[in-house]
Amino acid sequence: MNLDSGTIAIIQLAWSRHLGLEDNALAETDSGERIYSVSERAQTLCFLRLFGTEVFSGPEWAADRARSKSALELTRNSGLVQMSMEHGGRTLGAEQLFFADSFPTVAPLEELAVANDPGLALALERLCPPDDVAEAGLAGKEDLFILVDDSLDEPRPVAGAGYSITDGILADMSVLTAPPYRLQGLGSYISSVALEDAMAGGLIPQWRAPLDNVGAARTAVGSGFIPAGVKTSVALSA
Template identity: 45%
Template sequence: MTLEPGSADIIQLAWARRLGFDDGAFAGAAGTRLTRADEAARSLQFVRLFGSSALVGPQWALDAAAGYTDEELAQHVTLLTITRTHGGHGLGAAALFFADDLPLRQPSDELTVSQGNPEAMELEALCPPDDVNEVGLAGLEHRFTILHEEEGRRTPVACGAYTEWEGILAQLGVLVAPEWRRSGVGTLAASIAAHEALASGLTLQWRADVSNKGSLALARSLGFTAGGIQTSVLLG
């Protein structure tokens, strides 16, 4: 699906606030790179959205990045090179997807969905730590966990969740139990969370590590539109 006219401006507004810029910063800097020096920053962040870009970090990092193109800064290895002498490590590059509407997915059978925290925590215990850390259910306050009932016991199989960014974006995440992957239940969980967020008047955001083929494919299959990239390194 394509975004409605004006949605890109709304998304850039949310990111401008998130990164500490004035509300109209992206709109007033089309074709140029926004920079903001933050000497207390524990990370260096590069964000590219709908053709505009921004870089936030200590002044020494901004100075070191000045000679690089946006395409180069979008590469995690470039930020690691810039910050090597300051202990730069981790985080990586994430593709950013957005949607202001999505098709409604209807389950083939009746579902039990819990909004409780214990069920989401139980699901995390069933999943590999790397998956748990990438999705970060603990930081997504609105959770919708699909339960499978068998022999009188309900087991969590997938959770779609979101949290609000700047009262504008709904940052989505989906976690699926390993044995239930590729069954369609992850798509359904994502759809449930997405439509709850849309009903609250939020624009949807999906972040996926550029190497996570499953998450990238799920975003596209749900109907999200690619809008940019976020590349970050932690500073030692």
Template identity: 40%
Template sequence: MAHPVDFRPMDANTEAIVCLAWARMLGLKDDALAGATDRRVEHVVPDSDSLSLVSLFGRSVLVGPEWALEGAEKYPDEELAAARTLMQIARDHRPRLIGAATLAFTDTYIKDAALESAVVTDDPAAVERLEKGCPPDDVAEVGLRDLAAKFVLLGEQDEVVAAAGYQPWQGILAHVGVLTSLSHRRRGHARVVSAVTLNDALDEGMIPLWRARSDNDRARRLADALGFIEAGTETIVGFG
């Protein structure tokens, strides 16, 4: 069972930058999520084939076709964040769950002696070897080979043990993904290579974003250990 989202405060400047990035990704004006508000922002996309609710730092944005937004009017944000509610609204349009995730961010570098001795590579052959040692569902979810920046952690005798990377979003956020070989899990490798990755993203002037399925407690615990702060959720339902 997924543990509840326990939002913690973030630096005000970081929060503002994150809100700017999400406003742009959702097709809103840059200042649409600026300032404190308890009013839900609604964005009509007439030809959209999905309905999504993004909750971020206490602000909520509902995006979808007009009929879906009208159907959502009677529901509070807390209910809309549940996939079953969005599915109910779209019940006549063959709804399917695309994803329900928590959103976490960090603006803090990780200082760890283990990083000084970490050996990493971005060799595509190393990425391929790692993916062969992981469940297909994990490989597909992370999409490591398609990430703009990737770091493969090497163990003894250059054995591939884990990898992490990120994809820039709006040139502001760095969406982080992590993959660990089945035979090397629970040994701290994911934390080390994730730390290398988020430090690099911060060096590049981006704020690392950790987007984990709401029911993925293991991923959320790792994010917490890395200093990520859960700041919201994203729920998406597709049609047809």
């Protein structure tokens, strides 16, 4: 399955604006070529590879070093950290980017209900490891969809998904599943519900998964998302 060419153009527009580039910068740069966005006031180094086109942003000294680096070297956190060590380089993470532009097939789960209560998102976070909670940032999303087992005396959240609108175009998604309910397809199910809602609102769903998180990538693909790129960032000391 591939993304529609019109969808790709909109994603390129959104990311061009996000990176402070001309609107057509990513669309008009050939696959395999690299754009350098240089600012001496930049406090981060960022490397993006999206639909084959590469963008490196940061100060001039960093751009000079990046010109001799491969995409693989710049994608790895260690590569950006090593080239910025004397400037206090501190990793902000490496993530894989997924997008979707087709409505998923979502069959209702008779034994579980979907709620939009932010309180249930907080309750779900309390059931999950702190690292997972921080990575998902679910309770902070603008639109929430919480899968609830309401067969109990007190409804229990088992999984949740949500999104916030970024750059006016993209629905930035996240998902969180309580540990006892993982590997049952519940994360993919509730993500599909959120995806459908975002697309109905005219948005393009975007999923960002840590590069080393195989489970998150699997959930994204299971929810109908297609991998399209990677992004790595490093913070510089002030």
